[in-house]
Amino acid sequence: GENVEQHPSTLSVQEGDSAVIKCTYSDSASNYFPWYKQELGKGPQLIIDIRSNVGEKKDQRIAVTLNKTAKHFSLHITETQPEDSAVYFCAASREPGGGADGLTFGKGTHLIIQP
């Protein structure tokens, strides 16, 4: 089955700086790569996703890049703000919605924005 590795496990950045979280996956058939943000006491919330037919997608301060050849994808957050502090999860699956194996998640990155 799919295996998703996520780094780093903890990331501390100064407010206003950029943050980058990286993930690698093992299943070359994976085609859907969402990123979820989980705040304390809440469920994961989708913040951005990318499909394998594009290499980059941007939504305001958040962007995701995908390199299918290398089987890795990254989340970029620019101009970080205190409310960006949370745990971020990457995930991969063969199709949107998870398909036969569901979404396979990385272990998460605890992003800390220092004031």
Added chain:
Amino acid sequence: DSGVTQTPKHLITATGQRVTLRCSPRSGDLSVYWYQQSLDQGLQFLIQYYNGEERAKGNILERFSAQQFPDLHSELNLSSLELGDSALYFCASSVSARSGNTIYFGEGSWLTVV
């Protein structure tokens, strides 16, 4: 608020017992997913139902079972509970597994087995 409702929010029970977690998906969503989140295993996919039928099965133990009812709500049954079953259990929903629509997660049910 994602629109996915889970009950109970917190549950403490003893080893060997059985519990039922309940999920109401977002209005109109046909697919329901169950995930387990623990510190050592992270977010693990357990099972998926689509319009009442089991569609995909992940790392779900034989002691666990789930179902989706005609009104589309779902229940996750956990039996013969062990200390290691203590975790946060999430329900998620989407319109359909193939439509590409977003998977929305509920706030979770925190299970503590003592």
